[in-house]
Amino acid sequence: MKDVTLGQFFPGNSIVHRTDARIKLLCVIAYIVGIFLAKSAAAYALVLVATVLLALVSSIPMSTLLKSLKPLTFIIIITSIINIFWYTAPEGAVPLVEFWKIKIYAGGLMTAVYMILRIACLIVGTSVLLTYTTSPIALTDAIESLLVPLKIIKLPVHEFAMMMTIALRFIPTLIEETNKIMAAQKSRGADFSSGGLTKRAKAMIPIIIPLFISAFRRADDLAIAMECRCYRGGSGRTKMNIKKLAPTDILLPLFTAAIIAGAVLLNKFVPFNIV
Amino acid sequence: MNETIIKAEKLGYTYEGDERNVRALDGVDIEIYRGEFLCVLGQNGSGKSTLAKLFNLILTPTDGVLELFGKRIEKDITDDEIFDIRRKIGMVFQNPDNQLVATIVEEDVAFGPENIGMPPAKIRETVDAALDTVGMSEYARHSPHQLSGGQKQRVAIAGIIALSPDVIIFDESTAMLDPNGRAEVMDTIKKLKNSGTTVVLITHYMEEAAEADRVAVIDGGRKVLEGTPTEVFTEREKLIECGLAVPQATELMLKLKQKGFVDTADVLTPYEAALAIAKAAGGAR
Secondary structure, three states: OOOOOOOOOOOOOOHHHHOOHHHHHHHHHHHHHHHHHOOOHHHHHHHHHHHHHHHHHHOOOHHHHHHHHHHHHHHHHHHHHHHHHOOOOOOOOOOOEEEOOEEEOHHHHHHHHHHHHHHHHHHHHHHHHHHOOOOHHHHHHHHHHHHHHHHHHOOOHHHHHHHHHHHHHHHHHHHHHHHHHHHHHHHOOOOOOOOOHHHHHHHOHHHHHHHHHHHHHHHHHHHHHHHHOOOOOOOOOOOOOOOOOOHHHHHHHHHHHHHHHHHHHHHHHOOOOOO | OOOEEEEEEEEEEEEOOOOOOEEEEEEEEEEEEOOOEEEEEOOOOOOHHHHHHHHOOOOOOOEEEEEEOOEEOOOOOOHHHHHHHHHHEEEEOOOHHHOOOOOOHHHHHHHHHHHOOOOHHHHHHHHHHHHHHOOOHHHOOOOHHHOOHHHHHHHHHHHHHOOOOOEEEEEOOOOOOOHHHHHHHHHHHHHHHHOOOEEEEEEOOHHHHOOOOEEEEEEOOEEEEEEOHHHHHOOHHHHHHOOOOOOHHHHHHHHHHHOOOOOOOOOOOHHHHHHHHHHHOOOOO
């Protein structure tokens, strides 16, 4: 329980780490667009190379990145099966394999491979660009400053960012608290690890109730403490650290722009597909 | 005597409950002078925390007079006026975890200055100075959950110092700490006092009260004793009446005295108590 973190930030000093979080957030969006634009084999190859390049530059270990794909195995398998077996072949296509009612076409296999590539690049790319290389605090600040225009339509942007910061701040505290409550209940004979699902779920009640009560009490205390430190919401507030863009911050946007442009051009001029 | 910055006359506060009202403070007269170190002693439920909350305007008095910096506090006080007073009267609470807002120490210390709209360069300066005062500079980039209780409480104090208040109220700020943490916080408090900040320490630890310039004892919502630590500590009977921690041996002897088994409860250690009991039991040795 001690190692639970929100997101999976790996501190580092690569160019991806150093790029302003706001820029990275925008680049991630552009990058996702780039991935979905790819249609031809060449365009897919470009996206793949770009993702591998990003991963290498960020110096996040490859094993970690591969591990991040693990939870998706199931989805990848399901989409592959659907793509392979339910492929509507064009007129006159010859199946590669045919037995009983099942026909497997080369086109189906290709679509499956493209799908796997797309999902893998999506996960690896967004983790490398954002979650693995940006601290949660930097991310919160970035979201706040990117959402500032929404203040015009009266959206409580500052309050939203403050909530995120406080949530991040209290996660370790509440985990510690949960461990304490569990230890206290165990020492009085509570059993959390045997019995069926219902029994185990019921066993959690004596943990969840004290945890909630204490969380509400903390919230109350914190609100008073914040007021005592002159907190009056977002208006009239300044910030200690004002993020200034560095010259190197231009590199990632250029890179993602290149992916988008490359994908579009390759789709058009090298529309080569294996089938 | 120095200028009076906080003045209470017949100050009262009643918590309004659904079933019954609780009279937490019942006519307290107290004055706090600039630059002094005042300790408010009292057991749980004595009203000492209510007093602190009134000084910081978390609560407004239900009756009596409260003057903060020469300004009389009325029911219709505006938010801006409360804001001004809170800049002058800082408060450090009991649970260090529940006062830290940010995920990084220095960002937390910057929270107060950011709230009052200080320019960024000035905030940087203030935060560095505040962390230096509490001796936490090397932890500036740490996350609060990596710190010990005493360290967290020192960060919370730095967060208040950064607002440069005239008075800092410590509302049982040592109660949840281990002995080391308590010593760290007490050292910081003494340092603040020496640098001219007025300190009000609310506690039930006698050894902390001994460090103060002046001690006031609150019980049942009233002020029972007031004076220098030595003056207050000689009134042992009265302190015990207020339920303040006296040594266990003393407590045992007091109970025995009440039942008429011994004639004196004037002991502090178990050994003294044993001797006194042996003597009362017939002077076997």
